[in-house]
């Protein structure tokens with residue numbers, strides 16, 4: 001059996017998306033800047049797609065800038081706003097659990113004349129709105145806090161951050177790559193000034209996304225060229241990608257969200273029956289498709305490899321880069337000890353995931369965890385004592401040792 005439970009990393013292209021994209025490769029393949037029929041067709045396809053994406057977040061079409069995806073949009077948001085607002089201030093606020101592209105763009109900015117504050121999160125991965133309020137100074141130009149975290153699945157209260165920023169006259173950017181189409185987003189009512197989206201997390205193609213920029217906001221482009229995308233992102237438009245992105249954005253259904261939520265809860269409940277396991281992220285305020293579980297006394301990578309041999313694809317929440325054995329910054333930010341962070345696996349479902357696949361996964365995880373624990377050097381000399389529990393569980397049900405909600 002092949003079970004793909006790594007939809008947080010990327011998703012399968014929906015067949016109807018592929019159908020929509022296909023003519024853009026070999027029939028309507030014009031350059032959208034060309035004046036002839038081929039060019040006009042491409043332009044019209046982009047315009048239509050822009051409207052679809054804009055409508056889905058209650059924005060205007062000319063507030064959508066197509067890019068190559070989440071990484072580029074986040075870089076454009078942070079660097080573009082920083083450079084366009086140098087005269088107003090030099091302070092940027094982000095959270096400690098942002099995606100690497102936000103963290104590294106911020107690091108780069110901090111080496112280039114800007115000051116970056118990284119806000120702490122609580123044990124669930126939530127930034128305290130009061131802490132954000134306190135961190136804003138008269139030098140602050142931008143706050144960037146993600147909507148939902150890609151590793152632990154926690155959904156953050158962006159509407160609260162948005163209203164604080166609006167009140168303080170500071171721009172608010174959010175990375176919504178993981179939440180888009182799973183949680184309704186209204187950029188107007190949520191006071192969002194800039195927002196990053198991408199297509200490959202929603203059954204669209206890889207290498208395409210957008211940045212929403214509220215009308216009137218000045219931003220400096222990071223790629224200079226022929227002036228495409230309202231002079232903000234030069235480069236011949238990826239017409240098939242853009243068309244596929246719009247098609248994918250319109251596909252989501254309430255029933256799919258409901259189905260993923262039920263299967264996610266079923267998976268979490270069964271996995272937490274394995275002794276010495278814990279759920280990471282918020283028990284309720286979480287993505288409908290995310291289950292992040294730490295298996296004590298186990299190396300996440302071993303579990304991943306054994307699951308892979310059984311045809312099950314998951315990811316670890318621990319090693320964030322092949323060059324580093326450091327645990328994930330997100331797991332450390334929510335307070336996990338290194339050894340617990342290293343035993344973390346992220347299961348991410350999609351609308352295609354079936355109960356049969358989840359049952360198969362539960363049974364294989366049980367089998368492999370038991371086998372690995374029998375030979376685990378970590379387990380030797382370590383007893384599952386009350387002190388151990390107190391040290392490693394943020395909150396737990398005394399009777400079962402499991403998270404109270406599940």
Ligand SMILES: Cc1ncc(COP(=O)(O)O)c(C=O)c1O
Pocket residue numbers: 008009068069070071072099101146148149150175177178198199200207208209
């Ligand atoms: C929250 C988040 N932001 C940004 C990205 C990067 O997006 P992309 O792969 O489109 O560059 C991802 C996915 O990898 C993500 O999960």
